[in-house]
Amino acid sequence: MSTNATVELLRQQLAARETPPAAGEALVVPSGCEGFDRFLPDGGWRRGSLVEWLIPGAGSGTLAFALATAKTLWSSGSVVIVDRRREFFPPAAAAWGLPLARTILVRPANEADERWAWEQALLAPGVAVVWGTLDRLAPRDFRRLQLAAEAGKAIGFVFRPAERRGEPSWSHVQLQVRPTASGPTRTNERQPDRWRWQVERTRGSGGRNKIEVEIDEAGNAREVTPDERAVPVRPISPVADSATCPFPA
């Protein structure tokens, strides 16, 4: 059998093993940003999967980016925030559209309880999104979470330090978000706020693996066109990695 035929046969077997979506429920949920959807491997957020976000240090805006592109998920169930470090700030999340009335905030005391809470939340019916930071995650535990997400049909947004890139991962898609400075001048005057990121997909099949996205002050995301990319903005400093900021994300 040729290589191509073998690959096709394996692909069909994998597709046959996939659990079909429930009637009336879409397996893939668009993010609300067309360009970003084209960038994602499934054309949107895939239910029953883990999305791994690599954070290059504090202040990178990764959480904001994730919230802006996850708005379409809130209506389909409860949101579970696993916040062991107790850094989650509900008023800010509410301003981004997170429905606090359907949010469950879990604050485990240690990493073992944290991983257990993640697994329980991913398995539970009625949960749309599980959200939180997981710094250290052994491959075996990562696999358990992936299986839990598949069984429960929730989407897990797992935020991890960028240093974890290259480690074994069971996420369906892995994204690294790097901010770019939004304006060339220093001013204290009131200006429309916008923030741009270069997003790199480091895991997950599909077409291109880099995209530039901008979010305006109302929290709406859009892809930055090639023409706009040609406008000189302040480039990312070569030392703008997590090492420059002594505080973890």
Next chain:
Amino acid sequence: MPVVEATALCGARSSIQFIAHDPAADLAALGPLAERCGRFSPWVGWDTLGGRGAADWQESKFAGLTLLESPSALLLDIQGIVSHFGDEAAFASEVQREFCSAGYEVVLGLAETIGAAWALAFADEQNFPETSTNNVRLSPPLNWQQLPIELLRLLPETTELLHRLGVMYIDQLLRLPRQELPARFGSLLLRRIDQALGNVAEWVVPYRPVPKWEVERRLDYPLTRRDILEEILQQLLSQLGALLRQQDLGAMQLECRLAGEGKSLRLEVGLCRPSASPQRMWELLRLPWERTPLVGPIDRLELRVLRTGRLSSEQRELFIDLHDTSEPHDLIERLTGRLGKEAVGRPLLRAEVLPERSFQVRSLTGGNVARTVSKDRKKPKPAATLFASEDPQPPAGWLPWQRPLTLLPPRAIQVRCEPGGAPLLLGWSAGEEEVVRSWGPERLETGWWRGRTVRRDYYRVETAAGRRYWLFRNLVTGEWYWQGSF
């Protein structure tokens, strides 16, 4: 008195401790005290400013208890009873001794009517120089009509309104046209006046203790084997479940105690929905049970339901809809069972200026009574309804970038500023970052009624690397702090 006044009286260096008033805890403690008074009278109850008496007291109804509904006194009907103790002074002395043994100091008022007795008990001692001894007021003072109107058990808003009209004392109130009082102040005012004067009858509505749902097993010899203890616990849960089902009740808060050789172990689980299912209760109880080591050999096991709810309110589904988007009660109960009630909750927004106080997390299990921290007795507000009860919203006008998604304890940072105060350079321990844009200042300061004033000027800054932080300058000390990341 307000907190700031108490602080001023005690001095800045005093180790004064402020504890939020918990009306539900007070009510829970009052029941056993009422039971102790059963040896003095068969009719023991209480009344509240809002008019809810002991007969209204059911556990399931007191969620969201406010100060207005918090009893302030126990009422005993002692007609025909005092003679068995000798005289009124001897009776009062016996009552005081009973409460003293429970760790309480009490003031007693004895009178012909409930209203008069209440007024006697709550009046200042200076009004009773001759008739009052050892906190026992056996008869009203001669000038009782010059007592303040608060002693008539009026609603706080009624008292405030009367004060604004210059009516401070009972004799002033009695001089007002009686027929006009209900229209201006509500019907309760006239009723309270008549109750105090004895013009209308008022009875003590007795408190009836809530049945105790508990089962117990004492072992012939102590055990340390967990598998056997689990088996016994499951048998006890079956018994408990059967008891609850007879009354169509389910457990919402369950306590398990294991004791032996003078030591005991206590586990507690909360449920979102009442359940009398032994399997369900065991599934939740097992979570803390598996993580808790035994304190020693166990010879007694107890299970007690601390809070119940009607089983008829429980949704019974024949087929579980895996795609049900309503509250995941099972998940909440499991998380709470293992992690504890304090670790699982719903974030609620609060109308507080300081970001670290602008939200709270409320537990979702155990029929948890919503704590109402109200410093204003006149307008009690359950904390959960400071914003829209269905979906709390941030203050109007907030843009998504207004606040950081990560809030940290304030950490001191070195900042070089412009003459106008905007940050120019951030000094981290690992190096410096240039600020290319900043938004602010946004001034946040607490009011004088919050005690020590906090005044901060907040800035959102963007660095040359494109990172954004939330900083503030303490306007009292001039120091800079980093409090959030976007």
